[in-house]
Amino acid sequence: MTGPRWLVPLAVAGALLVALPLVGLLARASWGEMWSLITATASLEALALSLRTSLVATALVLVLGVPLGFALHALQGRVRAVARAVLLAPLVLPPVVGGLALLYAFGRRGLLGGPLEDAGVSIAYTTVAVVLAQAFVAMPFMVVSVESALATHGSRREAIAATLGASRTRILARVTLPALGPALATGTVLAFARALGEFGATLTFAGSLAGVTRTTPLEIYLARETDPDAAVALSIVLLVVAVTVVAVAYRPVAGRAVR
Amino acid sequence: MTGPRWLVPLAVAGALLVALPLVGLLARASWGEMWSLITATASLEALALSLRTSLVATALVLVLGVPLGFALHALQGRVRAVARAVLLAPLVLPPVVGGLALLYAFGRRGLLGGPLEDAGVSIAYTTVAVVLAQAFVAMPFMVVSVESALATHGSRREAIAATLGASRTRILARVTLPALGPALATGTVLAFARALGEFGATLTFAGSLAGVTRTTPLEIYLARETDPDAAVALSIVLLVVAVTVVAVAYRPVAGRAVR
Amino acid sequence: AAFSPDSEGAPSTAVTHVLDVYAAASLSEVMETLATGFEEVLPWVDVRVTYGGSSDLAAQILEGAPAAVFASADEAQMAAVADEVAGEPVVFATNTLTIAVPEGNPAGVTGLGSLADDAVATVVCAPQVPCGAATATLAELQGVDIAAVSEETSVTGVLGKVAAGQSDAGVVYVTDVARAAGVEAVAIGGADAVVNRYPIARLKRSDFAEIADDFVAYVAGAEGRAVLADAGFGAP
Amino acid sequence: MRLEAQVTVEGRDVDATLTVGAGRTLALLGPNGSGKSTALEAIAGVVRPTRARIVLDGRELVGAGRPVPPRERGIVLLAQDDALFPMSVLDNVAFGPRAAGRRDEREVAGTWLARVGCADLAARRPGELSGGQARRVAIARALAAEPRVLLLDEPFAGLDVEAASSIRTMLRALLADVTAIVTTHDALDAHTLADDVAVMDRGRVVEAGAAAEVLTRPRTPFAARMAARVLVAGTMRGGALELRGGARVPVSGGPGGGAAGAVALPPSAVTLVVGDAPRDRALAWIPDAVTALEPRGDEVRVVGSAVTADVDATVAARLDAGAAVWFGVPRGLPAYAL
């Protein structure tokens, strides 16, 4: 399905809205110094931390977000509508407020962080905090993707699988999840990208300590103050990394409807 | 399909990750002053601006992002994978860098903004800039939702509709878009929420002038400097507005597969 | 003895102590130099500096962040964390306002008076943040009604817009122009009338109070003053 | 395994009671939309019934208490729409055996695939099958699960003649021991596979009994049509059936005077005459008007308001809808109560 021709100018306009700023960014980059800027220890350290934390956060979002999507789907009517909207909160909260909220929950004096602290477990200002912050902001994408896919998918095949004697776990693994493939891929990609770009909540909740909590976006933020060229260069690196990871990891799922 | 029982603790953990910070936020609110804080002129002005711009940005994202999703779907293999990843850029870019990139494109000396400025059209420091910034960051959600839904949906019904003599436009409006319903709803909701929460890019690209470009997230950020309580109160208001709008507007689509 | 953590008093080059310093983002370059300098004096100390907006840092400190020293760009934020502060904060630097313009000064800005012109796209800090409060005070003193197109939440926001040519002029601190790229300063006559003060203090939570005190003393002392003066900061 | 099921699905206006004796096969017949699939799906647990009571060999699976979950019922459904899973054909067929914990599920699946003639399709995905191939795979999947009760919803729909006949033979052998319900629109299936027949209409069971009985002595026009018989129904009066229009058909046996009765016979046994009242006294003559003409190969089925006849195409060529005709029915056919 290619859609009518008049979609093309609109698609071009949409592409321009996204691409033009990127081109602008590339145009402002000082390509001569690029290599030295990128390979600076601080940059590499931040990039490694960013990749590590984003991947862990994405895994966390998969492990918790998919069940949450199922749970949301199992709710009914109004309750479901409200629960869905609440789960979008991390998207709506300005990132700094999100970070504060995380502090209120998991900080040293937070609801859960306080008791944990007493038990000798400290989360805030560690790499774990970075992962939590990223998972917090990325969670809505997975939940909403999974829930909307479940709504489209229906439950007929699952019911048939049950008559064949399959346990719920088997049905989930063999029938439902494969059918959710594209939605899971979408959720994962959005979550990973969002985690990689996460800035405000991390800064507030995890702090900005080189090698521990200073991810690339924080490094960029710092660099901006003193060396805008470095900030642009780092942003471009972040982009390239994200584009590469996503382009390689996101295998387009064959668009074949099951008969 | 309810899924196996062992999903429940995971779902609860996921829900806690999102909900606990919100509870923390609510716990820190000074409820006594809430009303006066909310109804302060600046708060209301910012809230009205936020709602207005977010809705317009969401509309823009629908109008441009859906065609872009179709265009992406029409691409093949590697090209598509790379294009998809590039379209995720606004998600990955730290918002401040996103704002800078927007400046480079649509600012007074930007690639497109420069010529426009010469022609007497100025985007900078206007409400239009706010909408552009919000649309920029929200675009990926719509594009990726639409594309992944198209992949699941296939194109058989569209081909059949064509044999019945329908134009591409009619097929789009009557066959494809209705089938994409849940995905469009998801994309719209995510886009709206993201636009409502947008902060960094707006600040950098559009500036912050009461009534013109100062949306609620910016207002919250400012309020924090002088009155952290006000910031928490405003955040809660923003949340409540978002939750209400989403809960009311997002009608769960009946999960009936077409036979 | 204060400088000697070992009971033997033998100097050691191995890092054994970490000092967490929370510093306002506008101090990032000088604080880096100061940290290095301090580490040369006390090689077993690793000074880790966390930068951020003063208000963000204050909020984190209130939420139990493991900061030993807080260097704020603003006395109000230092006051916000007064409960956490050990002893009295020391003002270690000052700053005055100036006008930042894009390279070449395209709008021909000559002084604060130029900013009243609608044709000059001016950005300032919002009155809620320290630089904005100072700007408003100065403008009032000089009887100028600045026609701002945007009231930014931070100096960085102002500088970014000026550097990008998005605005023709912005009011920032002298030191900000000094460390920013792509902008020039247009001095404001009588800017001395409004001075911003930077306080630094040790926090109660610091694990090695003596080292933290030493750092505060180092920053506020002669070595610190020299570094700060180099970056354009005024003496307290 | 004796199956007694009473299922009500209010949204679809279905309320059916079905009973299948242990090891017997029930053919469930009925027009489109009469609720056959709904009844089967409700029994299998694929559709949630509004109310239900399902008893298998004396054990209440669904009823007053907590229903036994579908996966423990041992009731397998061949759904009308195949509902294959998004995995390879082999994995589809192996699904049941694997769920049952068998280790040799791939061999079992391979055997079943071969039996339905689809061994070469093992590696395909469901979207890559023809309609008939998908149907055969669905059949193999249902059978491979070794059900205690087998519910087959139109098992032969879309199968080619060869496949239909070989799978019909295979099923016949299998169904000898298994309790089963088979829905179909083909009387041949009912004849071949079923011990008993139930006919549904508008969500209710309107006729039920032994296959031979229902198919030779149909009580509803639909059952008669399925059995390819003409149902001549009327009121018993003095050894004859009096039809609505007043015509009398002498019969043998039948219920007492005044009761509703009928005879059934194949349309090819009905004689058709156009024009004046015929003289032939061996037959009972019924005046009627043609409502439809259905060509069937060399013959044409002439449908009247009361009677239907299969006649030679040359005879039918002179007819039009609305034409007045005489249908001749043999005298003395055995009548039965309606």
Next chain:
Amino acid sequence: MRLEAQVTVEGRDVDATLTVGAGRTLALLGPNGSGKSTALEAIAGVVRPTRARIVLDGRELVGAGRPVPPRERGIVLLAQDDALFPMSVLDNVAFGPRAAGRRDEREVAGTWLARVGCADLAARRPGELSGGQARRVAIARALAAEPRVLLLDEPFAGLDVEAASSIRTMLRALLADVTAIVTTHDALDAHTLADDVAVMDRGRVVEAGAAAEVLTRPRTPFAARMAARVLVAGTMRGGALELRGGARVPVSGGPGGGAAGAVALPPSAVTLVVGDAPRDRALAWIPDAVTALEPRGDEVRVVGSAVTADVDATVAARLDAGAAVWFGVPRGLPAYAL
């Protein structure tokens, strides 16, 4: 509208050439997976063919140049899987008329729905229909589009006997003027609706000709089976067919000596004897072994390796697969070349 189509779909190993005369109807027969649906979908433009040449009334729709887009071809497909749109039943049926710019599309749709007996379902969504109801709606949708060429993929699959017969009658009237291809697994459809017949196997057309010719003189076992005939094939030698096993069947006519020839007859015309070689000289006797027994109502179809017979159930009761039997075929049947 004369349709000539040559379509190749490499991924499915289909390469078929079909020709339908103006206003004629072609029945496309073939086993499951033989490529019938693929051929129709490629002609309609629903599946993209690897290569194709489609000529309608002398105009090349698909060929060397830029193909005419499906929506301008006037070729409407009733897909095997219904493929109803996510809108009400009425809107589905009104889709074609509306696309054609008709203002009265709702009335038109209502009329067609009534004709397929689904007037009461107008407001339903596709997911709320029974299998047969969905099929009928799909038929109404295809017909409402007033196609120049109509491609019907198993139009009667899933329809109940009443609906099948009335829609068959309706289609017969309609197809008199329309160029059409109908796929089916039911010989009755071919008999009733088609002027011509083509038989596909493994993606190729293996037999084509006038319906009467192909169905009475089938050349392939599949066509014979479809036509419910027994194909007795052999080599012509001196006025008789010599079968593989050596048995001779005297025939009338037929090709010259040494050529491959055949006679075809209904299985009910074949006599079956168990035991010693029969004496009856009126029939030609063919020794064979039983490969399968297919009960069909009161009769049983006894399938041998060469010949098939329909016999009384009482006779068949003594038989098992593998049993040695004699099939008796009338002498002097008209033979034809294979």
